[in-house]
Amino acid sequence: xxxxxxxxxxxxxxxxxxxxxxxxxxxxxxxxxxxxxxxxxxxxxxxxxxxxxxxxxxxxxxxxxxxxxxxxxxxxxxxxxxxxxxxxxxxxxxxxxxxxxxxxxxxxxxxxxxxxxxxxxxxxxxxxxxxxxxxxxxxxxxxxxxxxxxxxxxxxxxxxxxxxxxxxxxxxxxxxxxxxxxxxxxxxxxxxxxxxxxxxxxxxxxxxxxxxxxxxxxxxxx
Amino acid sequence: xxxxxxxxxxxxxxxxxxxxxxxxxxxxxxxxxxxxxxxxx
Numbered sequence: 053x054x055x056x057x058x059x060x061x062x063x064x065x066x067x068x069x070x071x072x073x074x075x076x077x078x079x080x081x082x083x084x085x086x087x088x089x090x091x092x093x094x095x096x097x098x099x100x101x102x103x104x105x106x107x108x109x110x111x112x113x114x115x116x117x118x119x120x121x122x123x124x125x126x127x128x129x130x131x132x133x134x135x136x137x138x139x140x141x142x143x144x145x146x147x148x149x150x151x152x153x154x155x156x157x158x159x160x161x162x163x164x165x166x167x168x169x170x171x172x173x174x175x176x177x178x179x180x181x182x183x184x185x186x187x188x189x190x191x192x193x194x195x196x197x198x199x200x201x202x203x204x205x206x207x208x209x210x211x212x213x214x215x216x217x218x219x220x221x222x223x224x225x226x227x228x229x230x231x232x233x234x235x236x237x238x239x240x241x242x243x244x245x246x247x248x249x250x251x252x253x254x255x256x257x258x259x260x261x262x263x264x265x266x267x268x269x270x271x272x273x274x
Numbered sequence: 275x276x277x278x279x280x281x282x283x284x285x286x287x288x289x290x291x292x293x294x295x296x297x298x299x300x301x302x303x304x305x306x307x308x309x310x311x312x313x314x315x
Contacts, residue, residue, distance in 0.1 A: 074283070093282040100286070139293045146289075147282040154278055250290055257297045264304045271311045 062253040066246075073246040081239040093151040095239050098224070099247035100140045100147070105207050107137020107251060108176065112204035115197035124266070127193040130200050131183045132258035136251060138176045145173060156220065164213040165221040172206035179203060 077095045084091035114130030117123075148166070149159040160166065179199055186192045214223045224231055232240065 090277075090279050092279055096283070096286045136293070139289060143285055143289045146285050150278040150282040150285070254290065254293060254297065257294070257301070261297055261301050261304065264301065264308065268304055268307050268311065271308070271315075 059256060062249065062256065066250045066253045069246040069249055073243050076239050076242045080235065082233060082235050084236075087155055090151060090154050093147055094224075095243040096247070097144060097147045097151065098240060099243035100143045102244055103247045103251040104137045104141035104144055105211070106248070107133045107140060107255075108204055108207050110255075111137065111179075111200040115200035118193065118197040119201075124193070127197065128259050128262045128266075129255075130197060131180075132255055132262060134176055134179050134183070134200060135258055136254045138173070138180055139254075140247070140251070141169070141173055141176065145169060161220070163219050163221065164217040165210065165219050168206060168210045168213050172203075172210060175203045175206060 073096075077092050081092060081095065083089060110133035111130045114126045114128075114133060118126035118130060148169075152161075153159050179196065182192065182199075183196060213219060214221045230237055230240075
């Protein structure tokens with residue numbers, strides 16, 4: 053489990069970019085006229101959602117590749133990405149509620165986007181719990197790959213929920229572009245880049261853990 | 275009681291760090307088990 057130089061680079065880059073993104077969100081981004089300072093939740097909230105969705109996409113991709121090739125590395129990629137993605141989606145749900153209280157007057161409402169997000173969270177919690185209870189079993193890996201592929205349907209559903217149905221969730225990105233000032237767009241882009249780097253770092257570390265567990269299991273067996 | 279913006283950014287800081295610590299602790303446990311297994315052989 054030796055870390056290479058690029059592992060340290062990724063860890064360092066994650067810390068530096070996260071601190072820089074905080075400075076950009078609080079000192080560079082302008083104060084939104086209607087919502088005030090609480091709108092600043094938006095930058096990291098959207099970045100977390102992007103990373104969560106991307107993480108679930110990687111789980112989907114890993115699942116497909118595992119089903120086609122049957123190689124353990126794709127299973128490791130799949131389950132590691134699901135755990136990291138779930139962490140970010142958990143943040144999305146918590147911080148979305150914290151934003152909603154002052155803006156909507158309630159922490160939670162059962163409208164389409166929020167309902168789909170809650171269902172999606174439960175689906176991936178079940179996936180992670182299933183994987184946590186077993187290590188390296190081929191039958192569970194195959195089942196999980198199918199589960200990960202099917203569970204991914206919640207991602208496009210969540211994305212399109214605010215476009216297909218009547219919802220009170222804001223739609224910042226639409227076919228007409230982004231309803232943001234240039235400085236807000238730059239802040240959002242910085243947050244997206246930061247969270248993507250953090251995702252890659254956490255994914256790599258989680259995969260290294262799984263590989264080490266495999267080595268340990270192999271040693272104990274043989 | 276801190277305002278909602280502060281609470282949200284506490285969540286943004288604590289949750290990824292929490293996952294990183296959890297992975298790190300699990301890595302340490304496995305690393306020690308690997309060392310014990312090596313010594314046993």
